Amino acid sequence: MTAAPASAPPRFSVSIHPFAAATATSADEQFAEALTHDPTMAVGLGHRIPVASHSLAVTHKRKAIDPRATSRGLNVRHLVQGEVRRTGDHSR
Numbered sequence: 001m002t003a004a005p006a007s008a009p010p011r012f013s014v015s016i017h018p019f020a021a022a023t024a025t026s027a028d029e030q031f032a033e034a035l036t037h038d039p040t041m042a043v044g045l046g047h048r049i050p051v052a053s054h055s056l057a058v059t060h061k062r063k064a065i066d067p068r069a070t071s072r073g074l075n076v077r078h079l080v081q082g083e084v085r086r087t088g089d090h091s092r
Contacts, residue, residue, distance in 0.1 A: 013076040015052035016040045018061040022085035031091075032084040039080075052076050 018036045021028035037054050044051035052074040060070065067079050085092050 007075075009071065009075045009077045010050045011077060013050040013052075014043065014078040014080060015057050015071070015074045015076045016043070016054075016080045017057050017065075019081075020062070020083045022083055028084065028086060031086065035084055035091075050076070 016036055016039055019032040021032040036057070040051055040054045040057070043049055056074060071077060071079055
């Protein structure tokens, strides 16, 4: 008996992974966390796009990931990753 092939993820599905803070300060870590959580909720609720839950994405925080394996594991087609850097009142 062979396993059934995994179904392809929905065309417009995404996982927003925790953004890394450029500095290790507590304030920057909290800012990066909020910057990850808020878009995850907004995209999932407002645009009817399947989004991997924030709690699942957080399991990959501070880990090197294989994007293909991670997207298969989360059943999403797109991954969003990034770094947050603050300088005074500016963020990028």
